[in-house]
Amino acid sequence: MAYTITLIPGDGIGPEVTAASVRVLSATGIDFHWEMQAAGAATMASEGTALPERVLASIRRNRVALKGPTATPVGGGHRSVNVALRKELDLYANLRPVRSHAGIKSRYEGVDLVVIRENTEDLYSGIEHVVVPGVVESLKIITRKASTRIARFAFEYASRNGRRKITAVHKANIMKLSDGLFLDCCREIATQYPGVSYDEIIVDNACMQLVLDPTQFDTLLLENLYGDIVSDLCAGLVGGLGLAPSGNIGETGALFEAVHGTAPDIAGKNRANPLALLLSSAMMLDHLGETQAAAWLRSAIHDTTREGRPLTPDLGGSASTSEVADAIAARVEAQRGR
Numbered sequence: 001m002a003y004t005i006t007l008i009p010g011d012g013i014g015p016e017v018t019a020a021s022v023r024v025l026s027a028t029g030i031d032f033h034w035e036m037q038a039a040g041a042a043t044m045a046s047e048g049t050a051l052p053e054r055v056l057a058s059i060r061r062n063r064v065a066l067k068g069p070t071a072t073p074v075g076g077g078h079r080s081v082n083v084a085l086r087k088e089l090d091l092y093a094n095l096r097p098v099r100s101h102a103g104i105k106s107r108y109e110g111v112d113l114v115v116i117r118e119n120t121e122d123l124y125s126g127i128e129h130v131v132v133p134g135v136v137e138s139l140k141i142i143t144r145k146a147s148t149r150i151a152r153f154a155f156e157y158a159s160r161n162g163r164r165k166i167t168a169v170h171k172a173n174i175m176k177l178s179d180g181l182f183l184d185c186c187r188e189i190a191t192q193y194p195g196v197s198y199d200e201i202i203v204d205n206a207c208m209q210l211v212l213d214p215t216q217f218d219t220l221l222l223e224n225l226y227g228d229i230v231s232d233l234c235a236g237l238v239g240g241l242g243l244a245p246s247g248n249i250g251e252t253g254a255l256f257e258a259v260h261g262t263a264p265d266i267a268g269k270n271r272a273n274p275l276a277l278l279l280s281s282a283m284m285l286d287h288l289g290e291t292q293a294a295a296w297l298r299s300a301i302h303d304t305t306r307e308g309r310p311l312t313p314d315l316g317g318s319a320s321t322s323e324v325a326d327a328i329a330a331r332v333e334a335q336r337g338r
């Protein structure tokens, strides 16, 4: 089977980590044709927009994209490429598996969580205005349609991937209408999936419980803003951003990327850790139905972290990005040849 995939190298360390993924994915023996599409701050400078229409057209055509991080200025400047991509392509589900990695130091062991975040509405609607000077209003939009859609995605994902329990995270004690509607939708969908258990937790308590004992949770289902914050908290439970993959999934397309940013401090130095985007690449392989190749890649990453080499400096090693990529590619090839 051959696949044409849109590849967005992005800014900062993006070109280095995407090159590492392309290198490793070629070791699976699957025939990938990469359609390279520049986007981000450098594209803003050269084309006047950070997300040209050609990028969206490419993803609409290919239905799958692999993306490096893109820079977004804080405050003014251009709209976040990530937010725009999710909106334009209606990538409504953000999927972030959070697992402990052998050999990687962290405070917890045996963490195996999935965070599912609604990606299109909530306070990210971007509807803000000045009421009178000194007073601004930012609107939180929650709809039955989007809440039902993400709840169905979560329960489908759970039942297809052997997850036991979904916990909806909310603040409905304060936001009775908006978070109340979200919970109504989750409860309604939960009744259709008797094989997956369902419960609810208030977001502040969820944060405390996650820090106390993350293994008490299985799959978390959240609105957009809580999902943003809680998913980063969860990444921190298992060793930080260097190992946090994600997928943004819609009805007609899917985009896989690492959670980390452009890391300008180490860009161009061949020091960036490629593992987060490699784990995202494994998610992409699963999405394509290439589950065997996904398993090879995950086990190659697992063996590398367990042995503790080669690893990049952020994980305590001294290897370069390309050395890590070469070693993981060799491991994938070895498994393929078995």
Ligand code: ATP
Residues within 6 Å of the ligand: 013, 069, 070, 071, 072, 241, 242, 259, 260, 261, 262, 263, 264, 265, 266, 271, 272, 273, 274, 276, 312, 314
């Ligand atoms: P951005 O503005 O794009 O979010 P940032 O530097 O503010 O960039 P991150 O890119 O997420 O935020 O980086 C936070 C810290 O983590 C930086 O010190 C960076 O060097 C480090 N870091 C992030 N990703 C990686 C990676 N893949 N490998 C090594 N270090 C990383």
